[in-house]
Amino acid sequence: MKIKELRELTVDELSARRNELKQEIVNLRIQSQVGQLENPSRVKIIRREVARIETLISARRLASA
Numbered sequence: 001m002k003i004k005e006l007r008e009l010t011v012d013e014l015s016a017r018r019n020e021l022k023q024e025i026v027n028l029r030i031q032s033q034v035g036q037l038e039n040p041s042r043v044k045i046i047r048r049e050v051a052r053i054e055t056l057i058s059a060r061r062l063a064s065a
Contacts, residue, residue, distance in 0.1 A: 014056060014057050015057065017053060018050055028046070
């Protein structure tokens with residue numbers, strides 16, 4: 001997802017998306033250990049998206065405080 005799309009989501013939606021992505025990272029790590037990982041760069045992309053989401057969540061919480 002692009003940052004513009006992420007900014008349109010609510011905090012609850014961002015949290016749900018973050019949880020989905022973290023689960024996907026776990027699945028990709030398991031695939032990596034088994035040797036079935038087709039796209040190793042996907043892990044890096046997902047980690048960056050998680051970081052973007054966490055940044056948006058913390059910024060919104062600071063703005064509302």
